Amino acid sequence: MIFNLFNRPSEEIQYLGTPYTQDCLDAIGVILQTQTYIENALLLSCNQIHAYLIKSNRNTYIIRSGFSSGYSGEGPKGLASSLQLLLKHNIEVEEINISEKLMKKVNHSSLSDADLETMFTARVVRPINIYEYIYAIYKTTEYQINNDRFYPTELPFHLVDSRIFDLALKFNDDPNYSILTAYTRLEDIVKDKINDHSLFSNSLLKTAFISDKQRKSIYSWDTNNEKVSNALGCLFTNIFTAYRNERAHSEVDKPYSQQIREFLLINELYLLESKAIKR
Template structure:
């Protein structure tokens, strides 16, 4: 009875990935994007099959055995890519050898807490094979440095201003609509803020946030430095007009990643607007 109790599947482990290599690479990208601090990364090897145990400050992740080595394949390319991704984030990776029984439990999501403890205490492989797995495919450790295709391309909802969260939630369906609506909504917010419905675009934003020799802006930012506040006002105005006017005067055909960046820039304007103070 005690044996069965201590070998029950752990409820603390999060299993990610599938037997398919791409799913496992995407899972590592998600961990690297969302976890603040990775405490340990273990490559779990059984013959020529490989999985991962990754511990963050809060969670224990198991990436299933979608990786291979020893012969050219998508699995071996994926293994090299995964190691490069972790090294790119300055995460040291150790390798341990595990039994076929443990690898089967990994793929069936049935590891116990005791299994995890055993793996964490297992002696690591020395000398390391990590770089051999990489050089076997890419001949360099630098391939993933400029490669961002394994990271999730999702908006960070926790950073989005509440006034455009509804547009962020619909962003994947129609990025252009979300962006154009956000520009219109921001313009309406600033009009109401300064109580002037006659000004538009560049003139509106300058009146609200930019001072010159003839007049002070209606709003400013408390930076203990008027020049810094005015620079923020110019930045606000220039970003809005540069990106919005491009869309106003022609049909814009941008990649999804560029539209994502534009929406995040626009989100920053919303946050700046909210922080501005009336003189």
């Protein structure tokens, strides 16, 4: 390739992170959240300064050298946390030593295709230091198992029903508004669906989706099982009872991550509603 001949920067690499440890940890969280399969993870080490080369089935990433080792500061803590995160995802990490020249190219976003090939084929460090970096800080590999603070806390837009996508876009600014409006909008959709605007909340949803001994629901789901269809209908009334009614009668102050989970619950109701079939 002509780029290799002139040692031009590779167009294959995406550079993430900064010289600051937290930015690099956040970058790893984004990769773990968005990439379906990690093929290779290399810890790039140079004089107790560390970066990452991570290759997924779609992309090649460089995480700049926001990590360090050999003392007890933020850099070594970040290195230990990053290794624990990767191990949590069952990703095998190998370490290689690189030159100061290569580490400078890592941080200046100027690695060539030849540089990549050099790193992928380099001799890995033996004996393994990976666990020593972790034990030096946390004394265990389990610290990150129940720790989710490095993952991006965002709505997965690709899963959001188109009828509330506008509310998803406003969610960061006012999650309470987005959630309550989603409930109200869903009620209006169901009222139109059964052509009855006299019913509200649980009465509306029971009429639309839940059968009892006296009558059949107006809509059901193609599950070949009336009990399963009824159980799906109960999701509507139970979620409204557990979440929507609370918001309708008092001001709600919940952690942002909990608000995201609730919005996704409502989103699931929208997706179910779209598949309901009139009897």
